[in-house]
Amino acid sequence: MRLLWLFLALALLGPWFSEYGLKLASEAFILGLYAMAFNLLFRQTGLLSFGQAAFFGLGAYTMALLVARGGWPFPATLPLAFLISALGALFIGFLSIRLSRIYFTMLTLAFAQLLYAVAHKWYAFTGGDNGITDLRPPGIWGESLFYYYVVLFLFALGVLFLWALERSPFGYALRALRDNRARAEAVGINAFGHLLLAFVISGALSGLAGALQGALQRSVFPDYLFWTRSAECILATILGGSGVFLGPAIGATVFLLLRVVVQANTEYWPFFLGALLLLMVLFFPKGLGGLALEMASRRLKGERRGASGS
Amino acid sequence: MALLEAKDIYRSFQGFLALAGVSLSVAEGSFHALVGPNGAGKTTLFNVITGRLRPDRGRITYEGREITGWPTFRIARMGLAISFQRAQPFLSMTVLEAVAVACLGYQGRTFALLKPLRDFKEGLAQAEEALQKVGLEKQSSRRVSELPLGDLKRLDVAIALAGRPKLLLLDEPLAGLSRAERREMVAFIRELLRKEGVTLLFTEHDTEAVLHLADRITVLHQGRVLAEGSPEEIRQNAEVRAAFLGGGA
Amino acid sequence: MDLGFYALQLLTGLAYASTLFLLSVGLSLIFGAMGIVNFAHGSFYMLGAYFLYAFTRGQADGFWGGLLLVLATGFVIGAFVERIFIRRVYARPEEYQILLTYALLLIIEDLVRFFFGTGYRAFPMPQAFAGPLFLLGTPFPSYYLFLIGLAAVSALLLGIFLYRTRLGAWIRAATQDREMLEALGVNVPLLYTVVFGVGIALAALGGAALLPMQAATPGMAVDAVINAFIVVVIGGLASVWGALLGAVLIGLVQALGVLFLPEWAMVFPFALMALTLLLRPWGLLGRPPAVRT
Numbered sequence: 001m002r003l004l005w006l007f008l009a010l011a012l013l014g015p016w017f018s019e020y021g022l023k024l025a026s027e028a029f030i031l032g033l034y035a036m037a038f039n040l041l042f043r044q045t046g047l048l049s050f051g052q053a054a055f056f057g058l059g060a061y062t063m064a065l066l067v068a069r070g071g072w073p074f075p076a077t078l079p080l081a082f083l084i085s086a087l088g089a090l091f092i093g094f095l096s097i098r099l100s101r102i103y104f105t106m107l108t109l110a111f112a113q114l115l116y117a118v119a120h121k122w123y124a125f126t127g128g129d130n131g132i133t134d135l136r137p138p139g140i141w142g143e144s145l146f147y148y149y150v151v152l153f154l155f156a157l158g159v160l161f162l163w164a165l166e167r168s169p170f171g172y173a174l175r176a177l178r179d180n181r182a183r184a185e186a187v188g189i190n191a192f193g194h195l196l197l198a199f200v201i202s203g204a205l206s207g208l209a210g211a212l213q214g215a216l217q218r219s220v221f222p223d224y225l226f227w228t229r230s231a232e233c234i235l236a237t238i239l240g241g242s243g244v245f246l247g248p249a250i251g252a253t254v255f256l257l258l259r260v261v262v263q264a265n266t267e268y269w270p271f272f273l274g275a276l277l278l279l280m281v282l283f284f285p286k287g288l289g290g291l292a293l294e295m296a297s298r299r300l301k302g303e304r305r306g307a308s309g310s
Numbered sequence: 311m312a313l314l315e316a317k318d319i320y321r322s323f324q325g326f327l328a329l330a331g332v333s334l335s336v337a338e339g340s341f342h343a344l345v346g347p348n349g350a351g352k353t354t355l356f357n358v359i360t361g362r363l364r365p366d367r368g369r370i371t372y373e374g375r376e377i378t379g380w381p382t383f384r385i386a387r388m389g390l391a392i393s394f395q396r397a398q399p400f401l402s403m404t405v406l407e408a409v410a411v412a413c414l415g416y417q418g419r420t421f422a423l424l425k426p427l428r429d430f431k432e433g434l435a436q437a438e439e440a441l442q443k444v445g446l447e448k449q450s451s452r453r454v455s456e457l458p459l460g461d462l463k464r465l466d467v468a469i470a471l472a473g474r475p476k477l478l479l480l481d482e483p484l485a486g487l488s489r490a491e492r493r494e495m496v497a498f499i500r501e502l503l504r505k506e507g508v509t510l511l512f513t514e515h516d517t518e519a520v521l522h523l524a525d526r527i528t529v530l531h532q533g534r535v536l537a538e539g540s541p542e543e544i545r546q547n548a549e550v551r552a553a554f555l556g557g558g559a
Numbered sequence: 560m561d562l563g564f565y566a567l568q569l570l571t572g573l574a575y576a577s578t579l580f581l582l583s584v585g586l587s588l589i590f591g592a593m594g595i596v597n598f599a600h601g602s603f604y605m606l607g608a609y610f611l612y613a614f615t616r617g618q619a620d621g622f623w624g625g626l627l628l629v630l631a632t633g634f635v636i637g638a639f640v641e642r643i644f645i646r647r648v649y650a651r652p653e654e655y656q657i658l659l660t661y662a663l664l665l666i667i668e669d670l671v672r673f674f675f676g677t678g679y680r681a682f683p684m685p686q687a688f689a690g691p692l693f694l695l696g697t698p699f700p701s702y703y704l705f706l707i708g709l710a711a712v713s714a715l716l717l718g719i720f721l722y723r724t725r726l727g728a729w730i731r732a733a734t735q736d737r738e739m740l741e742a743l744g745v746n747v748p749l750l751y752t753v754v755f756g757v758g759i760a761l762a763a764l765g766g767a768a769l770l771p772m773q774a775a776t777p778g779m780a781v782d783a784v785i786n787a788f789i790v791v792v793i794g795g796l797a798s799v800w801g802a803l804l805g806a807v808l809i810g811l812v813q814a815l816g817v818l819f820l821p822e823w824a825m826v827f828p829f830a831l832m833a834l835t836l837l838l839r840p841w842g843l844l845g846r847p848p849a850v851r852t
Contacts, residue, residue, distance in 0.1 A: 107788070168426060169411060170423045176415070186392050188416040270668060324846070
């Protein structure tokens with residue numbers, strides 16, 4: 001299985017990274033997981049969430065609050081971050097999925113910004129814009145190489161889960177709903193239930209990614225919930241190609257490298273984000289992954305034609 | 311005994327009365343046609359029966375149970391299947407996958423998250439069986455998007471049959487087909503459904519085909535039932551003739 | 560707390576509702592006629608405020624001319640954006656249309672930061688509204704009356720435009736059946752340009768009109784577009800009068816919220832929206848979908 005080889009290669013790569021490289025790679029896995037979670041909705045159901053940061057931030061704050069205020073050990077907070085984000089997605093999804101896809105996009109953005117505003121203003125609980133800092137995970141969890149493996153392991157688990165999901169009856173039912181909703185409902189598929197569950201899964205995985213990111217940065221701020229954070233997973237997905245399974249993860253890597261380069265030179269990173277998104281949407285809607293697949297298939301066809309011609 | 315019964319159904323759209331007190335009774339085992347000019351309310355009635363539209367007034371019973379206002383997916387799981395006029399089933403899948411996911415849908419088993427679809431042997435066997443019934447078993451690994459229109463319609467019927475329904479609704483099964491294809495399709499439907507013991511309720515504009523296929527006909531006109539009877543009775547009904555000649559059907 | 564005090568809150572709410580209406584009616588109009596949800600709508604609202612500031616160099620005596628100039632610039636920019644960007648994605652799935660306007664949101668926010676900085680840009684109260692007026696003995700800013708009047712006149716003119724002119728009839732027809740319009744020989748692409756221009760011009764006007772009361776910041780675009788979403792979800796997407804009703808409701812809820820539970824004030828509009836979604840998901844004046852989806 002090719003995915004397992006990929007994970008193995010990434011695991012072997014670990015010791016060769018510098019400290020900075022380990023951090024960047026860990027962040028790439030985290031953003032990759034976050035974007036793959038976003039794409040579960042976008043690719044399989046056509047639902048475009050502009051509020052994915054709500055769950056990323058919920059997961060991060062759950063972890064941070066439990067560690068800083070509750071004194072929990074970091075690893076024990078991860079299942080809870082997963083769960084709380086899932087509950088948040090259940091609530092927001094219940095209100096947002098009932099109408100059209102456009103409503104869904106509008107409402108996810110609105111609810112995420114509401115959470116941002118709450119985190120920003122509720123000083124007593126979240127620390128407001130001072131955030132929650134000093135989240136150094138204890139012992140070996142705080143070491144970059146070990147953390148790299150933790151993140152890689154959870155990333156691999158998430159990707160394998162999404163991979164299985166795509167092939168399961170549930171995944172096919174989502175595709176059926178996307179292809180032709182009326183037809184799908186007429187064969188007994190419960191549209192609302194399926195879309196809601198997909199949204200909850202997507203939210204839970206985003207929350208896991210948020211918790212991992214918070215521990216990597218050792219701090220959580222309200223900007224974990226901010227709308228530009230939602231833009232990150234969208235851009236990674238569009239960059240890598242939403243139609244390719246690993247596209248969002250590839251996009252996440254390219255995205256982070258770009259950010260390192262751009263942010264070293266200018267503070268106007270969102271402008272680049274926007275301009276890049278604009279270009280991708282207008283000219284390369286299939287993303288880098290889609291482009292690569294297209295070139296590969298063209299070459300394949302060319303070879304075949306060449307073979308039959310000779 | 312009536313398998314499906316619609317009683318005094320009303321439904322309006324922004325002041326336009328699409329159904330104005332329609333009653334309809336489909337006997338078990340019959341081939342029941344719903345005819346009438348465009349805008350007579352046939353499609354609206356289908357949408358009301360399958361739960362896509364809620365009637366303003368009236369009741370629908372199926373197998374003696376009231377199903378008015380039920381969501382579409384629950385009605386489908388009761389064994390009331392439909393094949394659409396514009397058949398565009400699941401274009402991103404292969405033929406077999408499209409029927410298999412329908413099979414599991416009718417059984418309410420699409421919430422399985424981890425086991426791959428191709429390991430649901432029972433569902434796949436049922437899907438293959440449904441494809442055999444419509445003569446598409448050789449196409450099972452082709453992509454749905456590659457099928458010609460006639461095969462798409464057959465596939466849509468296979469998807470409808472995958473749930474082993476008692477009642478099948480067909481919305482203009484002959485639309486878009488050539489004369490020869492129509493004749494073939496009529497024979498195909500009749501033979502298939504007789505063999506399966508499926509009751510049929512269908513709409514169709516092709517009068518010849520209707521008289522050929524149906525054993526009971528209901529004529530709708532401006533949201534009301536104009537006449538009901540055997541093909542012979544309908545053919546001789548003066549009112550129907552007047553409405554159709556005047557209404558330009 | 561006397562009666563005058565409550566009357567003042569009511570007036571504050573209506574003044575806020577006035578800018579909300581200008582902001583959201585264009586969103587509703589554009590969605591209704593073109594089927595596009597403009598996520599950059601709040602950005603044009605923000606641009607309206609910054610443009611007024613730039614045109615007048617922050618001087619109150621240029622207010623009236625500046626306001627007219629903002630309206631005209633808003634129309635031109637809207638038409639330009641429709642021609643250059645939006646037009647390319649009509650044939651695409653709706654998620655790509657949304658992504659495009661989302662990209663504009665990101666770009667415009669940073670452009671504003673680049674040209675105007677991240678700080679507040681405040682505008683002095685125009686001379687005509689310098690003194691307060693009195694309502695039941697309580698003083699209130701006379702500018703409130705201007706805002707309410709501006710929204711009322713805009714609603715009236717928009718109503719006349721949509722219901723009494725041929726162009727307006729076409730725009731209304733576009734919300735019902737676009738194919739039919741094309742069959743009638745209407746120049747639909749031009750119509751779209753006009754609709755987008757008008758919608759953006761109104762948003763820009765709203766942003767500019769609020770400037771003397773509330774300073775402009777680059778962050779206001781997202782808040783504005785979310786407020787507009789809340790308004791149209793409550794009133795009904797694609798309904799001009801729904802936008803009016805939604806704006807008034809949110810304006811009043813906001814004013815009352817600040818009065819009674821200031822810490823929770825920002826949550827109230829969301830709560831009202833959630834309630835609408837549960838009870839009447841297509842909005843108070845919206846149309847329920849013909850076929851359940």
